[in-house]
Amino acid sequence: MKTLRLRGGRVVDPANPGSGTIRDIGVRDGRIVDLHPDAPADEVIDCGGCLVMAGGIDLHTHIGGGKVNLARLLLPELQRDCCTPDAAQAWPEALDPAAHVVPGTLLTGYRYAQMGYTSAFEPAMVPANARHAHMEMGDVPILDHGAYVMLGSDELLLRWMAEGKPFEQIRDYIGWTLNATKALGLKVVNPGGISAFKFNQRKLDVDEHHSHWRVTPRDILHTLARGLTELGVPHPLHIHGSNLGIPGNIESTLATIDALEGLRAHLTHIQFHSYGTEGPKKFSSAALQLVEAVNRHPNISIDVGQIMFGQTVTASGDTMRQLANAHHASPRKWVGADIECDAGCGVVPFRYKEQSYVNALQWAIGLEIFLLVKDPWRVVLTTDHPNGGPFTSYPHLIRLLMDRDFRNEQLARIHPDVAANSALKDITRELTLDEIAIMTRAGPARLLGLADRGHLAAGAAADIAVYREAGDPESMFTTPEHVFKDGVRVAYKGRITASPVGGTHFVEPAFDRGIEKHLKAHHDVHGSVRFEHLAISHDELCECSRCGGTHVVACEPGGAV
Amino acid sequence: MSQACHLRLKHALPVGVDASTLLPERLATLSIDEIARLPLELGRDLVAVGDLFDISLREADGVELRFEGDCRKLHGVGRAMGEGRLVVDGPVGDQVGVEMRGGEIQVCGDAGDLAGGAMAGGRLEIGGSVGDFAASTLPGAMDGMRGGVLIVRGDAGDRFGDRMRRGVAVVHGRTGDFLASRMVAGTIALAGETGEHPGHGMRRGTLVFAGAQPRVPDTFSATHHDTRVFWALMARSLAPFGAPFDGLAARCPARVVGDLGADGKGEWMLPA
Numbered sequence: 014m015k016t017l018r019l020r021g022g023r024v025v026d027p028a029n030p031g032s033g034t035i036r037d038i039g040v041r042d043g044r045i046v047d048l049h050p051d052a053p054a055d056e057v058i059d060c061g062g063c064l065v066m067a068g069g070i071d072l073h074t075h076i077g078g079g080k081v082n083l084a085r086l087l088l089p090e091l092q093r094d095c096c097t098p099d100a101a102q103a104w105p106e107a108l109d110p111a112a113h114v115v116p117g118t119l120l121t122g123y124r125y126a127q128m129g130y131t132s133a134f135e136p137a138m139v140p141a142n143a144r145h146a147h148m149e150m151g152d153v154p155i156l157d158h159g160a161y162v163m164l165g166s167d168e169l170l171l172r173w174m175a176e177g178k179p180f181e182q183i184r185d186y187i188g189w190t191l192n193a194t195k196a197l198g199l200k201v202v203n204p205g206g207i208s209a210f211k212f213n214q215r216k217l218d219v220d221e222h223h224s225h226w227r228v229t230p231r232d233i234l235h236t237l238a239r240g241l242t243e244l245g246v247p248h249p250l251h252i253h254g255s256n257l258g259i260p261g262n263i264e265s266t267l268a269t270i271d272a273l274e275g276l277r278a279h280l281t282h283i284q285f286h287s288y289g290t291e292g293p294k295k296f297s298s299a300a301l302q303l304v305e306a307v308n309r310h311p312n313i314s315i316d317v318g319q320i321m322f323g324q325t326v327t328a329s330g331d332t333m334r335q336l337a338n339a340h341h342a343s344p345r346k347w348v349g350a351d352i353e354c355d356a357g358c359g360v361v362p363f364r365y366k367e368q369s370y371v372n373a374l375q376w377a378i379g380l381e382i383f384l385l386v387k388d389p390w391r392v393v394l395t396t397d398h399p400n401g402g403p404f405t406s407y408p409h410l411i412r413l414l415m416d417r418d419f420r421n422e423q424l425a426r427i428h429p430d431v432a433a434n435s436a437l438k439d440i441t442r443e444l445t446l447d448e449i450a451i452m453t454r455a456g457p458a459r460l461l462g463l464a465d466r467g468h469l470a471a472g473a474a475a476d477i478a479v480y481r482e483a484g485d486p487e488s489m490f491t492t493p494e495h496v497f498k499d500g501v502r503v504a505y506k507g508r509i510t511a512s513p514v515g516g517t518h519f520v521e522p523a524f525d526r527g528i529e530k531h532l533k534a535h536h537d538v539h540g541s542v543r544f545e546h547l548a549i550s551h552d553e554l555c556e557c558s559r560c561g562g563t564h565v566v567a568c569e570p571g572g573a574v
Numbered sequence: 575m576s577q578a579c580h581l582r583l584k585h586a587l588p589v590g591v592d593a594s595t596l597l598p599e600r601l602a603t604l605s606i607d608e609i610a611r612l613p614l615e616l617g618r619d620l621v622a623v624g625d626l627f628d629i630s631l632r633e634a635d636g637v638e639l640r641f642e643g644d645c646r647k648l649h650g651v652g653r654a655m656g657e658g659r660l661v662v663d664g665p666v667g668d669q670v671g672v673e674m675r676g677g678e679i680q681v682c683g684d685a686g687d688l689a690g691g692a693m694a695g696g697r698l699e700i701g702g703s704v705g706d707f708a709a710s711t712l713p714g715a716m717d718g719m720r721g722g723v724l725i726v727r728g729d730a731g732d733r734f735g736d737r738m739r740r741g742v743a744v745v746h747g748r749t750g751d752f753l754a755s756r757m758v759a760g761t762i763a764l765a766g767e768t769g770e771h772p773g774h775g776m777r778r779g780t781l782v783f784a785g786a787q788p789r790v791p792d793t794f795s796a797t798h799h800d801t802r803v804f805w806a807l808m809a810r811s812l813a814p815f816g817a818p819f820d821g822l823a824a825r826c827p828a829r830v831v832g833d834l835g836a837d838g839k840g841e842w843m844l845p846a
Binding site: 087090 | 714
């Protein structure tokens, strides 16, 4: 039972009282403990001159599942120079940033840990791919992980909604799916749109009918959000809205918020859904409208999906929108696929350019959203890795948010029309360390229901990042002095020192098992896998995620909104 | 005066070794000890150059690096090389001369797959035969060979010149299937027979069949252009590669273009 004392660091822990004070943090058995100042410790690490924070949590990053592998297969040229043992340790030395666009599992785990992140969550797990997703995330070293399972364009849900089946039946279907796939949450991508695409629709507005099933995205959103609320799943419905990337899509986004009728929901990569149609190019920022709606609706949380200039790849379940974007592919190749008739997938490589009006505006819109939303607890820092840019750009993004002069320098480099007209140039706000800690740790932990992560009170998991307070925020957040995962030091000054296996977080909401006979009847006729083989058991989850630990996140049924 | 570095393999290699870091220009300024300490990947382990090779240095007229012994498991030799001369005494592994930009590589034996893949400049000569995807694109990349000269004295495998877009590639023997598939530009000259589907998806570029004449596929068509001036220039540029390319000027070619399924601006020269 060894005890570790992190001595004399400035503890930035906005989830608990006294954030910003200088004090010691005690660690024993992988947990944070109260340690009397005079109590002996087996190891003392001097953290004078350092910030001590909880380990970072990325709540929306594509690190496992089918499309990640498709992106790797599509872009082997981006991985060629990053596979050597030298490269795995080389951080942050001049590695081509493109090497992190489609990193392998090992590089993913190492790079996150080298930046002080200790958990990452895959937002788009198709039920049929759940085993693969868990295996792949299990192969990512160090990080805790979990995934949100996708419903909303699957045949069964749409058919049952079209047939007017009782809500309870659909709720139990959601409950069964979460249990069977060992998911942490539920995601909907372009509600109904992936299915509508297969019926030759090329767009689907929130109140437009699916041409075959005659249901609307509004119905789907409300049904799923209500289901999660009744099941008591902590993470609200994770929504990739309609009309991603289309000028004027702020209307869809506001309609989406309206469709929820006050039910909780998380709108993801919201930057891609905050576009207006003003100005000579009929493409403008609708960040103000979006932020006004978010500030007014306490049931809504968001993550931004900031874009970063340079090479990346967009990987999405939204086949409808990815087909529309395919002609922008750079390099000129892409993949689109159906998955088990229940979901879709589109992978389009993309290079965001500073001198492109559209890309520059996207960059500015993301930053506007970060800086204008009042409540940092409802904004999560993401680039929707790799869609807006690789996660390794987070330190740069943090500096943009914390340093107004630096932000204005970058603003001067982008397309002049955007630089001249963007609201960004008038925003003086600089985010504080507490606010950054909320957006990267405490906030996502709370949104996911991870009670013992994202903060540093006694009893919390000892996932800790120690940053030396020197230089600009970018260099500080790039290379923490020490990183601990469950009390084990995994990185020291940018070098990986240990590679433990991370745990899986998932929910097990209660539901009526009577639903299984209906599901079996459907799968016996339409499924490609035996119904009995669909559900992943605890033991199997443990095995396929390399036994890094299984953490059941508690549900509170009864509909607490 | 410069130095020539000789690396003689001590033992046959049990697994593949990536030798792409051993370039003539890089070793030219190093001592024997420094070269001996350079790291190499042997499977999943790191070893030193001195563990695998006997090293000797001699004076020479230019920068030179010479590999001796059975180098069939030595891959990536001369990758991205920019200058100097690199000689492999026998056979060599995959990816010899990929992405090379200048200088000269001479392989006395056979080479594996992807010889001269994505090469952009310089001269790569293979004394023996090459595997598949020579003068082609590296996996996933959009462009194949984009400059320089590749000479194959023996035969070539499948997909020779896939996505090639500039430079000259000459094969003295025969090639496998899908010669010049998806070719964008550049010149390929062939002395021997070719396999199935030559010119599949060829968009532009020139194929010269100096020896056996292939069957012209349905997706290629005759143009009856007057090619005499062009042919005189082309024949002169190919003559230095020796027989049968040195007698082309006297043989007036038929010209067909294709692949009509993909732009159809590629040309085949079929000298009588």
